[in-house]
Structures are given as C-alpha cells and as structure tokens.
Amino acid sequence: MDSYIITIxxxxxxxxxxxxxxxxxxxxxGQISLGHAAFFGIGAYTAAILATKAGLSFWLSLPVVIVIxxxxxxxxxxxxxxxxxxxxAITTIGINFIVExxxxxxxxxxxxxxxxxxxxxxxxxxxxHGFAFLVLCLVFLVIALFISWxxxxxxCGLACFTLRDDEVAASTIGVSPVKFxxxxxxxGTAMAGIGGAxxxxxxxxxxxxxxxxxxxxxxxxxxxxxxxxxxxGPILGAAILGILPEVFRPLIDYRMLLYATLLLLVxxxxxxxxxxDNGFVKSRLKAFSRGGKNEK
Amino acid sequence: xxxxxVENLHIAYKExxxxxxxxxxxxxxxxxxxxxxNGAGKTTILNAIMGLVPSQKGSIxxxxxxxxxxxxxxxxxxxxxxxxxxxxxxxxxxxxxNLMTGIYGIKKQISLEERLKWIYGLxxxxxxxxxxxxxxxxxxxxxxxxxxxxxxxxxxxxxxDEISMGLMPLLVDKVFEVLKELNEQHGKTILLVEQNALAxxxxxxxxxVLETGEITFSGTAEEVIxxxxxxxxxxxx
Numbered sequence: 001m002d003s004y005i006i007t008i009x010x011x012x013x014x015x016x017x018x019x020x021x022x023x024x025x026x027x028x029x030g031q032i033s034l035g036h037a038a039f040f041g042i043g044a045y046t047a048a049i050l051a052t053k054a055g056l057s058f059w060l061s062l063p064v065v066i067v068i069x070x071x072x073x074x075x076x077x078x079x080x081x082x083x084x085x086x087x088x089a090i091t092t093i094g095i096n097f098i099v100e101x102x103x104x105x106x107x108x109x110x111x112x113x114x115x116x117x118x119x120x121x122x123x124x125x126x127x128x129h130g131f132a133f134l135v136l137c138l139v140f141l142v143i144a145l146f147i148s149w150x151x152x153x154x155x156c157g158l159a160c161f162t163l164r165d166d167e168v169a170a171s172t173i174g175v176s177p178v179k180f181x182x183x184x185x186x187x188g189t190a191m192a193g194i195g196g197a198x199x200x201x202x203x204x205x206x207x208x209x210x211x212x213x214x215x216x217x218x219x220x221x222x223x224x225x226x227x228x229x230x231x232x233g234p235i236l237g238a239a240i241l242g243i244l245p246e247v248f249r250p251l252i253d254y255r256m257l258l259y260a261t262l263l264l265l266v267x268x269x270x271x272x273x274x275x276x277d278n279g280f281v282k283s284r285l286k287a288f289s290r291g292g293k294n295e296k
Numbered sequence: 297x298x299x300x301x302v303e304n305l306h307i308a309y310k311e312x313x314x315x316x317x318x319x320x321x322x323x324x325x326x327x328x329x330x331x332x333x334n335g336a337g338k339t340t341i342l343n344a345i346m347g348l349v350p351s352q353k354g355s356i357x358x359x360x361x362x363x364x365x366x367x368x369x370x371x372x373x374x375x376x377x378x379x380x381x382x383x384x385x386x387x388x389x390x391x392x393x394n395l396m397t398g399i400y401g402i403k404k405q406i407s408l409e410e411r412l413k414w415i416y417g418l419x420x421x422x423x424x425x426x427x428x429x430x431x432x433x434x435x436x437x438x439x440x441x442x443x444x445x446x447x448x449x450x451x452x453x454x455x456x457d458e459i460s461m462g463l464m465p466l467l468v469d470k471v472f473e474v475l476k477e478l479n480e481q482h483g484k485t486i487l488l489v490e491q492n493a494l495a496x497x498x499x500x501x502x503x504x505v506l507e508t509g510e511i512t513f514s515g516t517a518e519e520v521i522x523x524x525x526x527x528x529x530x531x532x533x
Contacts, residue, residue: 155400155401158389158393158396158397158400159397159400161389161393162389162397162400164388165385165389166384166385166387168348168368169380169384170369171347171369172346172348172368172369172372172378172380173369173372173377173398173400173445173446173449174369174373174401174402174449175369175397175400176367177369229388277388277429
C-alpha cells in the first residue's frame with residue numbers, strides 16, 4: 001500500500017481513538033471539553049520521556065501512560081463538578097494552555113525543542129512501521145470502539161447519559177454526579193493518552209505545539225461532525241476531517257476556513273452530527289428499512 | 297416513629313424566604329398532602345426533602361437519621377423518590393431506558409420482570425412507547441413515565457410534586473386513583489404536594505395547609521375538608 005495513504009490512515013486511526021475518548025466525556029456524559037489535546041499531549045509526553053529517558057518499551061510504558069493521563073484527567077475533571085456548559089468550556093481551554101505551556105517551558109520536557117529520538121514500537125523484536133503500525137493503531141481503535149460500545153450498554157453508561165440529559169433528575173434517582181462525571185473524564189482522558197503514546201512513537205519527535213488549543217478544537221469538530229454520543233461518529237468525523245485537508249491540499253491556506261464552513265453546515269443541517277439522531281444516515285436507514293417509504 | 301420528620305425548616309432563595317420554619321411529619325403507610333396556593337412554598341419543601349435545595353435552618357429526619365446535609369443521590373439510595381413537577385425525564389433516552397434509570401444501583405435487589413409487569417399494568421401506554429425517545433411523548437405520557445420511573449425502584453417514600461398539572465382531567469383522575477391504590481394496597485408512603493386541593497384531600501390520610509411559607513392548618517383529610525375557612529379558600533366555597 002502507498003505509504004502516503006498509510007500515513008493518513010494512521011493519523012485517522014489515532015485521532016479516532018482520541019476523539020472516542022472525547023466522545024465519552026462530551027457525547028456520553030455531556031461535559032463539554034475544549035482541552036482534550038492536553039491529555040493527548042500528556043500521553044505523548046509520558047510515552048516519549050519513558051522511552052527516551054528511562055528506556056522503557058512502548059508496551060511497558062503503556063500502563064503508566066494510562067494511569068498518568070487517567071489520574072490527571074481525574075484532577076482536571078474536578079472543575080466540571082463546579083462549573084458547567086460555557087464556563088466548563090472556558091476552564092478546559094485554560095487547562096489546555098497551562099499544559100501546553102508546561103511542556104514548552106519546563107526543561108525536563110525538552111522546552112521549545114520538544115523531545116526527539118523516540119524509538120519505534122517493537123513487536124517481538126521487530127520494529128513496527130508503515131502498514132504494521134497502521135494495524136497496531138487499528139487494534140487499539142477496535143479496543144476503543146469496544147469500550148465506547150460497552151459504555152452504551154452498561155449501567156455506568158446509562159448513568160452518564162442521565163447526567164447529560166438532566167443532572168438534577170439524575171441525582172434524584174440515585175446517580176452520583178461526582179462519581180460518573182469523573183469516571184467519564186478518567187476513561188476519556190486515558191483513551192486520549194493511549195492515542196498520544198501511539199502518536200509519539202509514530203512521529204518519533206514531539207513538541208508542545210502539537211497539543212495546543214487548535215488541536216482540541218479540531219478534535220471537538222471531528223466529534224460534532226461525526227455525531228456526538230454515537231459509537232461510530234468519532235471515526236467518521238476523524239476520517240472526514242482527516243481526508244478533506246489532503247483532498248484540498250492545493251487550498252491548504254484555506255483549511256481553517258473549510259473546517260469552519262463544514263462545522264457550520266453540520267450545525268445548521270445535521271445538529272446531532274452525521275451519525276446522530278435525526279442525522280441523514282439514520283433517516284436514510286429508516287426509510288430503507290420501511291421499503292423506501294419515507295412516512296412522516 | 298415517623299418515617300419522615302421535618303422540623304423548623306427554613307429555606308430562602310437569596311433574600312427571599314420561601315419556607316419559614318415549617319414542621320411536619322409523615323408516618324409509614326400514610327398519604328399526606330400539603331395543599332396551598334401557587335408560591336406558598338410547596339415545591340420548595342419537596343425539593344428540600346430530596347436534597348435539591350439547601351435549607352438555612354432546621355432538620356430533616358428520615359428513618360430516624362438526619363439527612364439534612366446528604367446529597368440527593370444518597371437520599372435516593374435510602375429509598376426516597378420524587379415525581380418531579382413537569383416529569384423531568386431524560387429526553388434523549390427511550391422510555392425503556394428512562395424506566396431502567398429508575399432501578400439504577402438496586403437492580404439486583406428487585407425482581408425486574410415483576411415490577412415491569414406491574415408498571416405496565418398501571419400504565420399500559422408505556423409498553424407501546426417503550427422504544428420511543430422520551431422527548432416524543434405527550435405531557436401526560438411523560439408524567440406517567442415519571443411516576444413509573446419513581447415506582448420501579450419500590451421506594452419507601454414517594455414525593456409527588458403537582459402531578460395534576462398539565463394533565464387532561466381524565467388522566468388526573470387516573471393518576472390519583474393510582475396513588476390511592478399505591479397507598480392503600482401496596483402500603484406506599486406518599487407525600488403529595490398539590491394545587492388541586494379537593495382531589496388530593498380525597499385520597500389523603502392527613503393534610504397540611506401551607507400559606508406563604510408557613511403551615512396554617514393541619515389535620516386529617518376530613519377535618520381539612522370540613523373546616524369552613526379552608527373550604528372557602530381552597531375548595532371553592
């Protein structure tokens with residue numbers, strides 16, 4: 001397979017994992033986050049430092065990455081207990097800038113130079129690159145999807161949905177807002193961490209600006225376009241927003257403009273996202289299952 | 297010992313005092329009504345019992361335990377459920393999922409099948425609506441889901457807030473009948489807050505009359521109905 005296409009595939013797969021994590025926080029538990037790239041970065045930096053300074057392999061550092069991003073995610077989830085909606089969005093933006101500045105100005109994290117020389121992931125002694133790395137990413141994506149799907153079926157998922165729909169009513173039926181908001185933050189940020197670790201080992205060089213606020217915006221855009229609160233939405237969103245810039249490469253200067261236009265169109269025409277309730281995919285499927293009759 | 301004991305409860309929204317030192321109790325197996333005009337503080341009292349609004353002074357005891365400072369979800373775990381004003385369902389979830397949220401955390405303790413059969417017996421329309429998102433239901437249907445969601449957990453104390461509001465008259469009768477049946481045949485303890493004084497008094501054991509944040513009269517339902525002042529003020533002469 002063409003290495004160009006493989007590279008795009010790898011980025012889409014990594015973004016799908018990270019956006020699936022965001023989906024659990026935003027789509028399932030209803031806690032808006034505009035700072036998800038911070039956790040993507042925390043995962044990447046943890047993996048990078050463990051690999052370059054401690055000489056740990058990806059497989060050994062992975063549990064550490066999950067624990068560290070999940071723990072920091074838990075701490076960063078605390079504001080969601082006190083602020084909501086617009087104010088939570090602003091708080092998470094703040095978190096993103098703080099984390100980025102941390103990586104940028106603390107010498108331990110390589111400062112403005114970032115961290116280079118991150119080794120490839122080895123699988124039984126064979127370094128993974130190209131297609132093999134894509135397969136590895138897809139394996140993690142399947143796990144992420146499974147967790148997302150399981151969440152929609154499990155009690156903790158239902159509890160998160162009730163928080164999203166009506167927090168007060170949720171508490172009156174015995175759902176602890178504290179417990180389930182934090183649970184969503186921990187799982188969602190840990191998934192971002194895994195994506196970050198994959199990213200670090202694939203790029204083999206990372207710097208703070210890879211995990212800035214615009215990246216968070218892009219991730220939320222992917223989620224909104226694909227469909228919040230759906231299992232497959234993050235993949236569709238990551239694929240669309242991953243492929244479009246390549247297709248429109250001649251228009252690279254207008255990339256942000258295209259993003260904005262797409263986002264506005266989705267918000268105007270498909271407010272639930274393309275795969276969301278009342279999205280055209282679902283209504284087409286319904287029409288199809290009724291033998292093409294589109295009854296009102 | 298009373299199941300619920302409220303003593304000298306004070307609740308204020310900013311400077312406005314909505315409830316001014318209210319004391320009352322509900323014993324096990326009773327159906328108690330709090331009646332009063334709009335803005336008397338009825339809903340505020342219910343919300344305080346559920347833990348949704350903080351109280352400034354006073355205490356709320358439930359099963360002999362002081363719950364004044366417990367968060368709502370812990371009160372829910374202790375067996376208190378509220379049927380809120382205007383249903384407050386989870387709009388994006390289906391009727392079935394809404395019902396399931398009602399047994400969150402206590403799934404293993406109850407026989408789901410039996411409860412569901414009972415619930416669907418009370419409200420047959422819910423079976424038909426099972427797979428619909430709650431937001432697509434009519435007001436009356438939503439109200440029924442809200443009652444079902446509270447009842448499915450087999451609660452020890454049910455708080456019912458303005459159930460008759462926004463329901464068509466036929467359904468109001470039906471809902472009061474269900475409450476009566478719950479109380480008489482299933483021994484459920486119910487605290488009812490209503491503007492529709494006559495309908496609620498008819499099914500109550502006892503009642504309290506609330507006026508601008510204070511209890512001005514209390515007694516058995518019969519006493520309240522027969523008191524001339526109450527009769528004039530709330531029951532239309």
